[in-house]
Amino acid sequence: MALSTYDDLKAAVADWLERSDLAGRAGDFITLAEARLNRELRLAVMEGEVGLIAAPGARTVDLPADCREALGLWREDGGVRTPMRYRPAGLLARREQAGRPSYWSLEGTAIGLDRPCDGEISFVLQQVGRLALSATSPTNAVLAEHPDLYLFAALAEACPYLRDGEMAGHFGVRFEMALAQARARDARRHGMARLVTDLPAQGALTC
Numbered sequence: 565m566a567l568s569t570y571d572d573l574k575a576a577v578a579d580w581l582e583r584s585d586l587a588g589r590a591g592d593f594i595t596l597a598e599a600r601l602n603r604e605l606r607l608a609v610m611e612g613e614v615g616l617i618a619a620p621g622a623r624t625v626d627l628p629a630d631c632r633e634a635l636g637l638w639r640e641d642g643g644v645r646t647p648m649r650y651r652p653a654g655l656l657a658r659r660e661q662a663g664r665p666s667y668w669s670l671e672g673t674a675i676g677l678d679r680p681c682d683g684e685i686s687f688v689l690q691q692v693g694r695l696a697l698s699a700t701s702p703t704n705a706v707l708a709e710h711p712d713l714y715l716f717a718a719l720a721e722a723c724p725y726l727r728d729g730e731m732a733g734h735f736g737v738r739f740e741m742a743l744a745q746a747r748a749r750d751a752r753r754h755g756m757a758r759l760v761t762d763l764p765a766q767g768a769l770t771c
Contacts, residue, residue, distance in 0.1 A: 570702040570703065573714055573715065577590040577715065577722065589725065593722045593725075597714065605747075608750055609705035609709060614631075616687040617686055620681055620683050620684055624675060630696060631689070632694040634690075635692065638687065639685060653670065656676060658678065659678055665679050675689070710742065712742045719739075720735040720739045
């Protein structure tokens with residue numbers, strides 16, 4: 565059975581549980597699994613860039629609904645990216661005069677800026693996205709690369725509903741194995757990236 569979409573995953577959960585009457589509950593188990601994965605999992609494939617627009621005079625910009633963690637922010641001026649510097653909200657100096665913001669902070673579900681924007685300004689946010697499969701968002705990079713992780717996470721969440729301790733132990737172990745393998749694969753990728761990018765170019769000076 566393919567495991568490339570949300571519907572595939574729901575069908576697989578019901579099939580593995582051998583309970584056709586639980587087909588309608590499969591979506592709930594997947595939602596609970598994603599809540600756990602969003603707490604415990606952070607992979608490179610979950611990172612991405614999102615474009616944001618601040619209106620003239622704005623001092624805040626709403627974070628994307630699927631933002632789990634903001635990693636960095638750039639201001640775009642005529643196609644040129646300028647990195648914004650982060651400050652904790654309590655240490656962000658507030659300026660009243662409108663201009664081009666240089667500092668940012670996190671204020672609840674919004675990005676706070678150090679000054680009002682002097683016009684419409686484009687930003688690029690680097691973020692860790694939140695896993696949230698649905699009928700309108702039927703797949704994501706984690707499901708594509710680690711379908712077993714999604715499946716066993718959902719099956720593990722089904723066991724308390726079924727009150728099956730033996731099954732919970734089995735699927736819990738399979739989930740932990742898939743989680744460890746996903747993390748190990750991600751660590752190997754980062755290791756290869758460091759080997760490639762951290763070596764100084766020929767003739768470069770090092771401190």
